[in-house]
Amino acid sequence: VEKGVAPERDCFEVSLFGPGYGECVVVHLGLDDWIIVDSCLEPRSREPVALAYLKGIGVDTSRIALVAASHWDDDHICGISEVLRRARNARFVCSSAMASSEFKAVLSQWRPKSTIPGGSGIDEFDRVIAILADRSADTRYPTPQRAHAQSVLWERNDPPAEVRALSPSDAADTAAIAELAGIRNSDRGERRRLPHIEGNHTSVVMSIRAGTASVLLGADLQVRADRSLGWYAIIDRTANNARHETYKIAHHGSANADDDEIWDRLLIKNPLTTLTPFCRAGVLLPTCDDSERILRRSTRSYLTAPAVKRRYRARDYVVQKTIDEITLQSCVIPSGFGHVRLRKKLSGENWEGSCFGNALPLEQFVRQYCRRRKTKK
Amino acid sequence: MALQWEATQSGRATSDVLRQQDYRIFIPQRVEIGFRSRDDTVKIVPHREIGSKTAEASSFDVISAGPGFTTVVEVKPPRAHLQKQESAAAFTLLCKFDGVILRRNGSRFWARLWENPNDPEKLEAEFDMSELYGSEEKIAQEGTPIVWTIGYAIERGTRKRQSILYVRRVPPVSEEEALTSDRVVNEKMSRIRWKKE
Secondary structure, three states: OOOOOOOOOOEEEEEEEEOOOOOEEEEEOOOOOEEEEOEOEOOOOOOEHHHHHHHHOOOOHHHEEEEEOOOOOHHHHOOHHHHHHHOOOOEEEEEHHHHOHHHHHHHHHHHHHHHOOOOOOOHHHHHHHHHHHHHOOOOOOOOOEEEOOOOEEEEEOOOOEEEEEOOOOHHHHHHHHHHHHHHHHHOOOOOOOOOOOOOOOOOOOEEEEEOOEEEEEOOOOOOOOOOOOHHHHHHHHOOOOOOEEEEEOHHHHOHHHOOHHHHHHHEEEEEEEEEOOEEEOOEEEOOHHHHHHHHHHOOEEEEOOOOOOEOOOOOOHHHHHHHHHHOOEEEEEOOOOEEEEEEEEOOOOOOEEEEEEOOEEHHHHHHHHHHHHHHHO | OOOOOEOOOOOOOOHHHHHOOOOOEEEEEEEEEOOEEEEEEEEEOOHHHOOOOOOOOOOOEEEOOOOOEOOEEEEOOHHHHEEEOOOOOEEEEEEEEEEEEEEEEOOEEEEEEEOOOOOOOEEEEEEEHHHEOOOOOOOOOOOOEEEEEEEEEEEOOEEEEEEEEEEOOOOOOOHHHHHHHHHHHHHHHHHOOOOOO
């Protein structure tokens, strides 16, 4: 993680970290108030990137006001229990479906499966629950909050700042609970990792405003045909004047999380955008088509690492040869790690974007990787 | 590349067999590749598979035709020396991956694999279901733990590369474990005081 220099007290900062599989957003709301949304690990040190970054710029973890889990996918929660444990003054926020009896049943069923190598996939949440339960008797700790559409998660009066959840809607909560029930019913007691929850209905999209700065964090929310779900539920409930200057693009830039109405109703024209790649099981996001589509809407867009497959290098030649022969295709995860930092004075006009590590402007990604792929074809 | 294989030479494959498009024959042959000569496996494949990448496909396909010859031959590259999933008198382990199935897609699956869980980089690979040891196809699903060992099998003094990919067999969750887990989760969740709306 790039140490850099801590932002000044009157500076709004959005830092997006992404190692190719996972993401973490660290926001400075001015006056040394910080919030952390999601978590991933720094590939080398295996430390949560948010903690590594704040330590590097000399910010005490007591200044973290909010720790939010936008949804419960593996790529968004790695190390979040450690972040919460260290952030003693932070309120924990998650989707309301995660406090439901269905989720409790899933947690109960999968918890004993942590003995398998690599864990059960629910271990991180189990640790979060343990921390919250231990803190419940002590009034010094902020009470955790269930996020749903239009709930205010954090606010400050002077200078004004607000963190507001725009999702999930009531219908999305119901859909998420139905999905959890499906997972619970599919369990036959065998020890395996929790299957991927496909719908992303529980995704908590956040609108953050401080001074003249505003950012929309899109989590992994997708567009659904049913207007009571997904992005349409947000768009239909948001006032026309509530546009944002910057946008953390939803679901790694995939087409199923993009719609003209998001750009027209929730964002200013040509906003500053950031996104993280997703490289898992042969799926690479954003694709070249996704990148070109995003660039048509936002000329200033940054990607934390290129979404490319990197060849796995075994220590032993014979092992490498066998891998090449046995597998149909293979790659190494993560493919890169980077940090995109956006800064603006609370009363200012101009944004300053910086890239660290493998981060790069999306336009450069298209130029370097997509055009080369097209030429190869 | 000059390579020919005469179907009638072996006495085991005839032109009648070759006409059966769904039939595959693997016959050990001594083949000439350039200036080198080695024992290898010659595989006859149906015409329609030419050019398609299958789990068993070689890195190069050779087509030869003529009276009394096969129309299509495929030479498997050094995999002739690679044993898969066979027991051996002795085994030298070169590498052992633990892993988990990420996604199953028909007869193929993607898995994430690691030698050490704390490795900063992990291998993700796609396998054909036929690579799984024995008849484990039914129990292989998303989230199933797997193991992949690569090493040398030593039998009668001959060392051969061996790859074994298998599902890690772990006992199902016992009733006692389930009850304990249920009690712990209920106790913890009931203690959490969520902010009132």
